Each structure stands twice: as C-alpha cells, then as structure tokens.
Amino acid sequence: MDTLSKVSVSSVYVHAPFCSRRCFYCDFAVEVNSSGDLGAWTEALSGELRAVEREGVFVISEALKTLYVGGGTPSLLGSEAMKSLAEVIGRNRLEDPELEWTAEANPESVTHDLVEGWRKAGVNRMSLGVQSFDAQVLTWMGRLHGPDGAVRAVKAIKEAGVHNLSVDLIFGLPSRLNRCWRTDLYKVLELDVPHINLYGLSIESDTPLGRSVRDGSEVPVNEGQYRDEYLAAVELLGNAGYQHYEVSSFSQPGFSSRHNSVYWDGRPYLGLGNAAHSYSDSYRRWNVRDWLSYSALATETGVTWEKGEHLDVASRSLERLWLGLRTVFGLPIRDLDDPQRLIIESWAREGWSVLEDERVRLTAEGWLVLDRLTLELDNARAG
Structure with a gap:
C-alpha cells in the first residue's frame, strides 16, 4: 500500500443528507426525514472530524478559504444549523475575512429567520435548488415548492443580507x-441573482425516473432538444451579462464559485458526512453512502471512509484533461504533445474549441461533447 502523505486542506465540503422526500430523478445520498436531525448530524460530524485529526492525512488549515454545505437539504436543519456546524469545525478556522461559506437550501424551507441565523453564523453565499418555475414540471419532479416559491425564497435571502446567491435549473426534460x-x-x-447553475437531466438506473424509462412510461429527451436548450441558455445568459466560466456555471463578474474551482483546479479538499469525498494529489477516498451506517461508524470509531484509491499516472492525466477542459481557462497547449495538438486543431475547425493565448478552451458546442473530446485527447497522448 502506498504511503499517505500529510496534506493541508483549506477547503471543506460537508454533506447534510436530509430531505423531506426524494425527487423523482434523484440519485444523491439522501435520508428522507421531514425535519432533519441536527443533533445526530453534528454528533456524527464531530466523531468523523476527530478521527480525521487523529489519522493526520488531511490536516485542516487554521484558516479555511472555502466551506460548502450541500445535500440533501441543509435548510431542513433550521436556523441554528450553521452555528452548530461552526462549533464542530472550529470557529477559529472560519475567521478569514476572505472565507467563502456556501450553504444549500430549497425554496420551501427558506425563511427570513433561517437565513438571518445562517448569516450570523458566517454563511455568506447560498445556493437555491429551484430547478423550474413550471407547476407541472415541479410536480413531476417531486419538488415541494410551487412556481412562486423561488421568488419568495430569493426575496427572503436578500432581505436577510445574503446577496451572493446561486440558483439551480434543470434542462433536458422529457418532451x-x-x-x-x-x-x-x-x-x-x-430574480437578478449573481450566479446560475444549469444541469442537464441525468437518468440514473436506480431512481424512479430510471425505472420509468426502462418500462417505457417515460421517454428521455432527444439529443437535439437537449443541445438546443443548452445553447439557448448559453446565448440568453451571455446576452444578459453572465460569464459562462464552466460547463454548467454562469456568473456575473466577481461571483464565480471559489469552492467549486478547488475541484476543477485539482487542489486538495476534505469531505465530511455520508458519501462525501476527499482528495489529495493522487489519492481520493469516500465515506460510506448510507446515513445510518455512516452515523453509527462516526459515533463509534469515527472512521467513516469506506474506500480509497491511488490514482496512477494515466488516471491523473485523464482527470487533468477533463477538469481543465470543463472550465473557460482550458489547457495550456505547451502541455500537449504533437498528436494531441493535431486533435485540438481539428476541434477548432469543427467549432468545438478556440485556440488563443497559447491555450485551448472548449466552446459551448464543445462542452456538449466534453466527455468524448476528453477521451479523444487522452487516447492521442504519445507513448
């Protein structure tokens, strides 16, 4: 077994698994619970964090740069949740004035008191799971908010003093x-929010949607409609002043996600909570997925990581290509060998990439086939 080197991490992801119901398409690691369980959540996180500190592989910085609380539905945990989390992480680690602390919420559980409590705890960025404004679509998805829910939630968030706000939408739904x-x-x-994420509907086999597709009661969207919706969004948001800085991410100037950039740049991070991943250079590991199993381990030994892997040179190279191509910064051409340079020149002729400033970056058309292009570039690597 390879020896694990210590690494300092200044970015932490924390998973809050609780959801009032599981959405029709959802394959995330969630625990259906209408009110969450703040006490059990913080107790489990505390146990895991103690084990992480004993192990000493992922060393949490004394001053975090980013903290992201995702789910699940963190807003189900209530207005005191982030204060409680700060006590687990350590308030001293959250005092950097440049800290970006994001927490996810769903519209139906957003109130002024919730946002105010989170803001006072230190949250300065929120991500809102809107997905659609269409009543029929929201019902089909299994969402609990109505068409006006997002409007009310955004109003409450802004009035409580959090203005760095992202909204999620899903495209590529059945025709x-x-x-x-x-x-x-x-x-x-x-809504006039500074950040928007657009996600194409993914059909996962173990979800109700996946089963419906298998039995023929649902038909996936065709590639043409998927492409048209993505490109329409790129054009419309671009004309509205948003920068398309990553395949799924659009921001007004100065509001890109600093936490997500840690993933795309290949920098180390620690994940806490069930199903959370941690990464350091060539090593990645992940926690047990099931909440009850995770909670039991966290409160017993604290060792919640289920598996780990050491990435070989080939795997690291493939991942570097994929992560680089998914952002507007692309890849430096100097890092590519001759066969790969021929490939990116062919992409430019097809309209899939732009070669400028000694870098290759994908266009919106290219991002639609990101996975295929990444494999093509990797397979062209000499030697």
Whole structure:
C-alpha cells in the first residue's frame, strides 16, 4: 500500500443528507426525514472530524478559504444549523475575512429567520435548488415548492443580507411535459441573482425516473432538444451579462464559485458526512453512502471512509484533461504533445474549441461533447 502523505486542506465540503422526500430523478445520498436531525448530524460530524485529526492525512488549515454545505437539504436543519456546524469545525478556522461559506437550501424551507441565523453564523453565499418555475414540471419532479416559491425564497435571502446567491435549473426534460425552457430562463433572470447553475437531466438506473424509462412510461429527451436548450441558455445568459466560466456555471463578474474551482483546479479538499469525498494529489477516498451506517461508524470509531484509491499516472492525466477542459481557462497547449495538438486543431475547425493565448478552451458546442473530446485527447497522448 502506498504511503499517505500529510496534506493541508483549506477547503471543506460537508454533506447534510436530509430531505423531506426524494425527487423523482434523484440519485444523491439522501435520508428522507421531514425535519432533519441536527443533533445526530453534528454528533456524527464531530466523531468523523476527530478521527480525521487523529489519522493526520488531511490536516485542516487554521484558516479555511472555502466551506460548502450541500445535500440533501441543509435548510431542513433550521436556523441554528450553521452555528452548530461552526462549533464542530472550529470557529477559529472560519475567521478569514476572505472565507467563502456556501450553504444549500430549497425554496420551501427558506425563511427570513433561517437565513438571518445562517448569516450570523458566517454563511455568506447560498445556493437555491429551484430547478423550474413550471407547476407541472415541479410536480413531476417531486419538488415541494410551487412556481412562486423561488421568488419568495430569493426575496427572503436578500432581505436577510445574503446577496451572493446561486440558483439551480434543470434542462433536458422529457418532451411530453411541454416545458417552455425559455420561460424558465426569463424568470430566473428576473430574480437578478449573481450566479446560475444549469444541469442537464441525468437518468440514473436506480431512481424512479430510471425505472420509468426502462418500462417505457417515460421517454428521455432527444439529443437535439437537449443541445438546443443548452445553447439557448448559453446565448440568453451571455446576452444578459453572465460569464459562462464552466460547463454548467454562469456568473456575473466577481461571483464565480471559489469552492467549486478547488475541484476543477485539482487542489486538495476534505469531505465530511455520508458519501462525501476527499482528495489529495493522487489519492481520493469516500465515506460510506448510507446515513445510518455512516452515523453509527462516526459515533463509534469515527472512521467513516469506506474506500480509497491511488490514482496512477494515466488516471491523473485523464482527470487533468477533463477538469481543465470543463472550465473557460482550458489547457495550456505547451502541455500537449504533437498528436494531441493535431486533435485540438481539428476541434477548432469543427467549432468545438478556440485556440488563443497559447491555450485551448472548449466552446459551448464543445462542452456538449466534453466527455468524448476528453477521451479523444487522452487516447492521442504519445507513448
């Protein structure tokens, strides 16, 4: 077994698994619980963190740069949740004035008191799971908020003093829903939020949606509609002043996600909570997925990581290509060998990439086929 070297991490992801219900398409590591369980959550995180500190592989910096609380639905844990989390992480680690602390929420559980409590604890960025403004679509998804829920939630968040706000939308839904994608885009622009994430619907086999596709009661969107919706969003958001800085991410100037950039740049990070991943250079590991199993381990030995892997040179090279190509910064051409340079020149002719300033970056058309292009570039590597 390879020896694990100590690494200092200044970015931490914390998973809050609780959801009032599981959405039709969801394959995330969630625990259905209508009110969450703040006490059990913080107790489990404390146990895991003690074990991480004893092990000494991932050494948490005395001053975190980013902290991201995802789920699940962290907002189910209530207004005191982030204060309690700060006590687990260590308040002294959260005092850097440049800290970006993001917490996710769903519209139906956002209140002024919740946001105010989170802001006082130190949260300065929120991510809101809107997904659509169409009543029929929200019902089909299994979402608990209505078309006006996002408007009320954004208003409450801004009034409570959090202005760094991201909204998620999902595109590529089955055609039978007759969802007007442009209407949803116009509505999200009316919210005047500085960051928007757009995710294409993914059909996972173990979800209700996946089973419905297998039995023929749902038909996935065709590639043409998927492509058209993505490109329509790119054009509309670009014209509205948003920078398309990553395949799924759009921001007004100065509001890109610093935490997600840690992942894309290949920098080390620590993940706490069930199913959370941690990464350091060539080593990656992940916690047990099931909440109850995780909680039991965390409160007993604290050792919650289920598996780990050491990435070989080939795997690291492939991952570097994929992460680099998914952002607007792309890859430095000097790092590519001659066969790979021929490949990116062919991409430019197809309209999939742009070669400028000694770098290659993908266009929106290229991002639609990111995985295929990454494999093509990797397979062209000499030697």
